[in-house]
Amino acid sequence: MANLPADAKVLEALPLYEKLKNEWNRKPPNIEKCDELLRSLKNLFAEGGFYPSDISKDTRGLLIARDTLEIGAQCAVTMGDIPAFERSLAQLKPFYFDLGFCLFLLEELELLPPKDIQNNLYLKHPVSLEQYLMEGSYNKVFLAKGYVPSPSSNFFMEILLNTIRDEIAYCMEKSYRRIPFNEAGKILSLSNTDELNRIAQKIMDFNFSHKVTEAEEHVRQADKYLKTSLTNWKPDLDSAINELEKAMSCYRIANSYDKCLEISLRNAELQLKKESKFFAAKSYEQAATCAQQMNDLPQSAKYFDKAAQLLIEGGQRDSAVILYERIGPVFQNFDRLLAIDFYVKGARIAEVDDKTHQASELYEKAALQSIRQSQNFTQTSELLEKCSHILVKMERYDRLNRILLYRILIKLFMDDFVAANNLFERFCQEYPTFAEWEEAQNIQMLIEAFEQDDPDLISQNCQRPFFLAIDNEFVRLLKRWIRPTATKRPQNGAAVESSSSGGNHSGISQTTTISTVKPLQLDEDDLR
Missing domain, CATH: 1.20.58 (Methane Monooxygenase Hydroxylase; Chain G, domain 1)
Incomplete structure (x- = not known):
C-alpha cells in the first residue's frame, strides 16, 4: 500500500473504528468480528501517524488509536489472552499513565x-x-x-x-x-466439588512429580558414593545406603511402588555387604510391601519370607515371629496354604524359644485356616494337637477345653464317631477340668447322636447355643448337619416335633416333644 498523508490515513481508519466501536458496544459483542477489525486497524497504525511520537497535528488519529487499543485490551481480557492484553498495555503507555488494568500486575503503583x-x-x-x-x-x-x-x-x-x-x-x-x-x-x-477435586489433584500431581525428581537425585548421589577411583578405592556404603533410603521414602510417597521395590532390593544387597542382616531384612520387608501394593502377592510373599529368614539369622527371632504373625492375614484370602505356612513357621520359632503364648495362638490360627483350606482335617488335627500340648504346659485350661472340643469335632467331620468318642473319654481321664466342664455333656450328647445315626437328633444337638458360639469355621461345618425339622399340629394347636430316634441316649425324650429350637437358614457356602 502506498504511503498516504496522515489525514488520508485517519479517514481510511475512521469507518473501521466506527464499526469496531459499534460492535464492541453491543451486548454481547461479537468477539471474533471485533478481533478482525482490531487487526485491520493495527495494520493501519503500523504505517505511522497514529502514535504520540508521530509528527502530526491531527489529534483524531491519536484518539482513534487510543480507543482502539483500549478496546483491544478489553477484548483480550474477554478472550483470556494475557499476552495480547500485555501488548495492548505496552502500546497504550505513551498515550497516558492512568492504567487501572496494569495495576493488577502491581507494576505501576509508583x-x-x-x-x-x-x-x-x-x-x-x-x-x-x-x-x-x-x-x-x-x-x-x-x-x-x-x-x-x-x-x-x-x-x-x-x-x-x-x-x-x-x-x-x-x-x-x-x-x-x-x-x-x-x-x-x-x-x-x-x-464446587469439581473445583475442589481439581485443586486436590493438582497438589498430588505436584508433590508426586517433585518427590520422583527428589528420589532420582538421591539415587544419583548413591551411585556417586559407590564409584571407586585411584584416590577413592573403597565405596562409601553408609552414605550410599542413606541416599537409597531417602529415595525409597520419596518413591513410596509418590506411589511409585515399582521404583521403590527396585531401590529396596538394591539397599538390601548393600546392607548384606555390610553384614547388617537386620537392616537388610527391613529392606526386603519394604520390597514386599511395595509388591503387595502392586498386587503381586507371590513376589510379596517371597520377600516377606526372605526378611523373616534374615531376622532369624541375625538373632532377631522375636521380630521374625511378629512378622510371620502380621503377614499371615494378608495372604488368607489369596493363598491359604501360604498363610498356614507363615503361621506354622512363626509358631515353631516361638515354641523353640519357649514363647508358649505366641506359639499356641499361631498354631490355632494355622489350624483354623487349614480347616477352611479344602477341609484338610488331618493337618488341622495335627496343628490342634500341638496347640493343646502347649496349653497343657501353660496350664491354660480355659483355652484347652475349647481346643479339645475342636479335636473331637474334627473326628466327627471325618465321619469317625468312634475316634471322637475315644478322644472324649481320654480327655475326660487326662484332664479333670475337661470332665468337669459344664459343656462336656453337650459334647457327649452330640457323639451319642452320631452313634445312633439319627440325623434329626444330630441336627437338634448342633443347634444348641453352645455349639453355635464356637469359632465360625467350625460353626460353618456344623450347620451342614442341621436340617429342617418336620412338625405336626395336635388338636390343641401347639407345634410339636416328631423324633425318629430309637434309643434314649443322652437324656433326650423319644416321644413327641415341643420344638424349642429354630432350624438355621443355610447359605450357599454352607451347602457346598
Missing part, C-alpha cells in the same frame, strides 16, 4: 500520585488487594471479589483467587494429615 490512588475507585481496588496480600488477609481478598470496579476486572480477580487457593492448598497439605471435604471447601472459599 508512577501515580497518592491522591489519585485514594480517590479513584479503579485505582484503589487493586491497591487494596496488594495490601491484603502483604498482610496475608486472604479472606479479605475473597470478599473483594464482590465489589470489583469493572466487569473486565473479574478475569484478573479469578486468576488472583486461583493463585491464592493454590497457595492455601499447599499449606493445608503440610498442616493437616486429614481434613473433611466440606472443611477444605470453607477454607478455600469453594463450594
Whole structure:
C-alpha cells in the first residue's frame, strides 16, 4: 500500500473504528468480528501517524488509536489472552499513565500520585488487594471479589483467587494429615466439588512429580558414593545406603511402588555387604510391601519370607515371629496354604524359644485356616494337637477345653464317631477340668447322636447355643448337619416335633416333644 498523508490515513481508519466501536458496544459483542477489525486497524497504525511520537497535528488519529487499543485490551481480557492484553498495555503507555488494568500486575503503583490512588475507585481496588496480600488477609481478598470496579476486572480477580487457593492448598497439605471435604471447601472459599477435586489433584500431581525428581537425585548421589577411583578405592556404603533410603521414602510417597521395590532390593544387597542382616531384612520387608501394593502377592510373599529368614539369622527371632504373625492375614484370602505356612513357621520359632503364648495362638490360627483350606482335617488335627500340648504346659485350661472340643469335632467331620468318642473319654481321664466342664455333656450328647445315626437328633444337638458360639469355621461345618425339622399340629394347636430316634441316649425324650429350637437358614457356602 502506498504511503498516504496522515489525514488520508485517519479517514481510511475512521469507518473501521466506527464499526469496531459499534460492535464492541453491543451486548454481547461479537468477539471474533471485533478481533478482525482490531487487526485491520493495527495494520493501519503500523504505517505511522497514529502514535504520540508521530509528527502530526491531527489529534483524531491519536484518539482513534487510543480507543482502539483500549478496546483491544478489553477484548483480550474477554478472550483470556494475557499476552495480547500485555501488548495492548505496552502500546497504550505513551498515550497516558492512568492504567487501572496494569495495576493488577502491581507494576505501576509508583508512577501515580497518592491522591489519585485514594480517590479513584479503579485505582484503589487493586491497591487494596496488594495490601491484603502483604498482610496475608486472604479472606479479605475473597470478599473483594464482590465489589470489583469493572466487569473486565473479574478475569484478573479469578486468576488472583486461583493463585491464592493454590497457595492455601499447599499449606493445608503440610498442616493437616486429614481434613473433611466440606472443611477444605470453607477454607478455600469453594463450594464446587469439581473445583475442589481439581485443586486436590493438582497438589498430588505436584508433590508426586517433585518427590520422583527428589528420589532420582538421591539415587544419583548413591551411585556417586559407590564409584571407586585411584584416590577413592573403597565405596562409601553408609552414605550410599542413606541416599537409597531417602529415595525409597520419596518413591513410596509418590506411589511409585515399582521404583521403590527396585531401590529396596538394591539397599538390601548393600546392607548384606555390610553384614547388617537386620537392616537388610527391613529392606526386603519394604520390597514386599511395595509388591503387595502392586498386587503381586507371590513376589510379596517371597520377600516377606526372605526378611523373616534374615531376622532369624541375625538373632532377631522375636521380630521374625511378629512378622510371620502380621503377614499371615494378608495372604488368607489369596493363598491359604501360604498363610498356614507363615503361621506354622512363626509358631515353631516361638515354641523353640519357649514363647508358649505366641506359639499356641499361631498354631490355632494355622489350624483354623487349614480347616477352611479344602477341609484338610488331618493337618488341622495335627496343628490342634500341638496347640493343646502347649496349653497343657501353660496350664491354660480355659483355652484347652475349647481346643479339645475342636479335636473331637474334627473326628466327627471325618465321619469317625468312634475316634471322637475315644478322644472324649481320654480327655475326660487326662484332664479333670475337661470332665468337669459344664459343656462336656453337650459334647457327649452330640457323639451319642452320631452313634445312633439319627440325623434329626444330630441336627437338634448342633443347634444348641453352645455349639453355635464356637469359632465360625467350625460353626460353618456344623450347620451342614442341621436340617429342617418336620412338625405336626395336635388338636390343641401347639407345634410339636416328631423324633425318629430309637434309643434314649443322652437324656433326650423319644416321644413327641415341643420344638424349642429354630432350624438355621443355610447359605450357599454352607451347602457346598
